[in-house]
Amino acid sequence: MTLLGDSARIVDLVAGRTLDLTGEVAKAAEEVAALPEGVLFVRTAMDAPGLIRYLAAFESCRAVALIDPALNEESLARLVARFRPGAVLAAPGCEPPPGYLRKDGHWVRGETDGVRPHPDLAVLLATSGSTGKPHFARLSRNALLSNAHAIGEVLRIGADDVAPTVLPLHYSYGLSVLNSHLVRGATVVLQPDGIHAPGFWDAVTEHRCTSLAAVPYHYEMLWRQEFDPAHFPALHTLTQAGGRLRPELVTEFDTRMRAAGGGLFVMYGQTEAAPRMATMPADRLAEKPGSVGPALPGGEFAIRHNDGSETTHPKITGEVIYHGPNVMMGYAEDAHDLAKGDELDGVLATGDLGYLDEEGFLFVTGRLKRIGQVFGNRISLDDLEQAVLATGLGVRMVAAVPAGDKIVLFTEGVAADVCKEISRALAERLHLHSSGFDVRALDAVPLQTSGKIDYPALSELV
Structure with a gap:
């Protein structure tokens, strides 16, 4: 063959x-x-x-x-x-x-x-x-x-x-x-x-x-x-x-x-x-x-x-x-x-x-395995990323990383002041306090050579 x-x-x-x-x-x-x-x-x-x-x-x-x-x-x-x-x-x-x-x-x-x-x-x-x-x-x-x-x-x-x-x-x-x-x-x-x-x-x-x-x-x-x-x-x-x-x-x-x-x-x-x-x-x-x-x-x-x-x-x-x-x-x-x-x-x-x-x-x-917790509530990180992209707030890319009893979301393509709006939108959607969603703005979300999001690199930033 x-x-x-x-x-x-x-x-x-x-x-x-x-x-x-x-x-x-x-x-x-x-x-x-x-x-x-x-x-x-x-x-x-x-x-x-x-x-x-x-x-x-x-x-x-x-x-x-x-x-x-x-x-x-x-x-x-x-x-x-x-x-x-x-x-x-x-x-x-x-x-x-x-x-x-x-x-x-x-x-x-x-x-x-x-x-x-x-x-x-x-x-x-x-x-x-x-x-x-x-x-x-x-x-x-x-x-x-x-x-x-x-x-x-x-x-x-x-x-x-x-x-x-x-x-x-x-x-x-x-x-x-x-x-x-x-x-x-x-x-x-x-x-x-x-x-x-x-x-x-x-x-x-x-x-x-x-x-x-x-x-x-x-x-x-x-x-x-x-x-x-x-x-x-x-x-x-x-x-x-x-x-x-x-x-x-x-x-x-x-x-x-x-x-x-x-x-x-x-x-x-x-x-x-x-x-x-x-x-x-x-x-x-x-x-x-x-x-x-x-x-x-x-x-x-x-x-x-x-x-x-x-x-x-x-x-x-x-x-x-x-x-x-x-x-x-x-x-x-x-x-x-x-x-x-x-x-x-x-x-x-x-x-x-x-x-x-x-x-x-x-x-x-x-x-x-892509699961995080917010105040004890298990949340799919993939679903959370899709929810951010669907907010209409201009996010080009987002990566969610678990961080104890909250989730950190790294965003690309938005100003820093928009991060608070994203936190509020997620809190309203999931009926949880906004402090459980730590949204941070990056100039660029790090990628692996394959073009996939480099989640291990982001975990080191948490």
Whole structure:
């Protein structure tokens, strides 16, 4: 099984060339095979070398961990100590940790013997860590390939499709865009500067990009910039994942895409599912506002009751359970976990709350662990954020963090004096004293490289 469809291409804008994937990957695979045993750490910047190393590892059945190149040296050294990788590819310029030698720009483990990863293991991805300690999700070749093919099917990705890179490859959504296009023989335009850069939209026009994948933060930005898809005639598909997009913007971008002859696909996933589990068909988005759609082909949703039983009956709220071939093998905390086989048997307890309708379309209503307390009253932090956005007070972004017996809400896009109005509005809505809602104004809510809100960073400000 391969990730490379017959006509799959990568356009490298930095080098100004289209990559010969077959030749480039084969050459890199020889280098990968010569490295010491163990998982390989690949620091994946938005560049051709990192992408080729990932594909070479995948195609040659070497387990690979995709590492954020912005990870600081101390954190990287701790990961190396825990997992003892065979090598850290594209290593930083500092001295390598004990037991490693610098060679050709990499850190290579001096000892040839290491923990041999399970033969099914293909990729390790760090979870977002937005609500707790980050883990590595252990993803098998079958999980990644089945998910890539399923996404290609529901989005009808074909050899003529072209997608620019918007999200980093060490983020599961960004990797998914790459995988689902390459496996269908489509083209990926490697744009290193991201959606903020002026040259990004020049590349979308020049290479006639047909789709664009983005997270809620990007859509907020595009809305403020009055993005009009009609200016890009080849662009027929927008996809959205990485958190809940506020309903007004779902409606807005759905309307804009319909007017331009295209569609908006709202998606739902987690890193632990390689990563996508559901896609809302664009032609039914207006019919079922708030839904993330049915499960991808090959998958199935159920709702878990408090007693542990599962149901697919409609309108029953509980924890969302996903069954599918794309579920991870389990988590990895250290090198010894890499040798473990499949511990989940295709069943993922998502930690999300939701319900199904009569057609099996999923509605996600919040997180089990995203709960705070105000004077002893348990409150969903996700619901609270949506309530702030719905106040009409001009909040562009909000992040709620528990703080003992109150909740701190960090806002972006409002003046400091508006914070008191938000506190009063929440108090009136929830029939609680306004002192339970500590609303603070920030110039910008901190984000992770994936574009998601950096809740751990905000917790340190409480």
